[in-house]
Amino acid sequence: MGDTEFLKAVAIRVLWALIALLIALGGAGIVATMNHVPGTDAREELTWAGDAQVVPVLDGATVQLEALADGVDRLATTARGALTQMSAGDTAGLGDTVNEGTTRLTSVRQVADELEAALAGVPFTGDEWALRLSAGVHERYGQLEGTAGLTRGLEDDWAAFTGRALDAAHLSGLLARHDEETAAAAKEGSAGKYKAALAGLDASDATVAEARGLRDRLAKTTDVATLTDWLDRNAGYDAALRTLYGALVTSDGRVTAEVKKAFEGEQAVRAQLPGDTRGLVVIMSDIAQGGLNQAVISIEEARGSLARALEVQQQLRDGGAIAPPE
DSSP: OOHHHHHHHHHHHHHHHHHHHHHHHHHHHHHHHHTSOTTSGGGHHHHHHHHHHHHHHHHHHHHHHHHHHHHHHHHHHHHHHHHHHHHTTOOTTHHHHHHHHHHHHHHHHHHHHHHHHHHHTOSSOSTTGGGTSOHHHHHHHHHHHTTTTTTTTHHHHHHHHHHHHHHHHHHHHHHHHHHHHHHHHHHHHHTTOHHHHHHHHHHHHHHHHHHHHHHHHHTTTSOOHHHHHHHHHHHHHHHHHHHHHHHHHHTTTOOOHHHHHHHHHHHHHHTTSOSSTHHHHHHHHHHIIIIIHHHHHHHHHHHHHHHHHHHHHHHHHHTOOOOOOO
């Protein structure tokens, strides 16, 4: 082989080596490119279009989340106000407060439904989300999706709250009515109208019976010891008055030994009656502890969860700005 042919052979080998090297480098470049997972910062140009479409929807949902948090916060304030009114025995404005809370709850439910509908319409959130969305945007969606159900169950809690509030108001009204009826009967007796006094005590007995029925229903979830004692003492006084007026009817108004005995019994029972309305306050508190506190706690828990979710969402939003493709 001549020098010329030898050089040609070497040149061909070198050329083939270079070609092989270029092919290897090109293949490595393709593999490296394919190893960039869509949805990561390595290939933002692959997810930018999807992110640009989804982020405005998530921003709108975040605004709805803020509105939902505000609504639950106002509901919590209303619930605490109703609980305070009940514990203090202030039933005059309790009905208005309960109605206000019901209106607020309706608004909360509406905003929650709107938030769920908005999240249901977010595109590119299926199993293949990584082909269309960046990880940060998908994390925002997932966190928002978890907030949609935070207010579920508040309707049941508020219904229980409302039922207890109305029971407390009804009970307070019954006890007040009983006192008025017994006082009216005693006034008739003081005027010597003993038969009229006995008729008046019939109304007192009916009111106590109604209050006892309410007491029995509350006893399933409430400590009714104070209420029972209140009813027993007042019913006992009604019975003592009935005995006294019955004896006076029998004696035709004359003071007999039976009348004296009945009078002493009335005085003894009267001394056991509560001297003020503090017992009513205790009764209202007992009712509140039988379910109302739990309803308020549930609302407060939803409020706290929404506040935390909103804080996280705002952090994700602030740290997830989309860079335009190069």
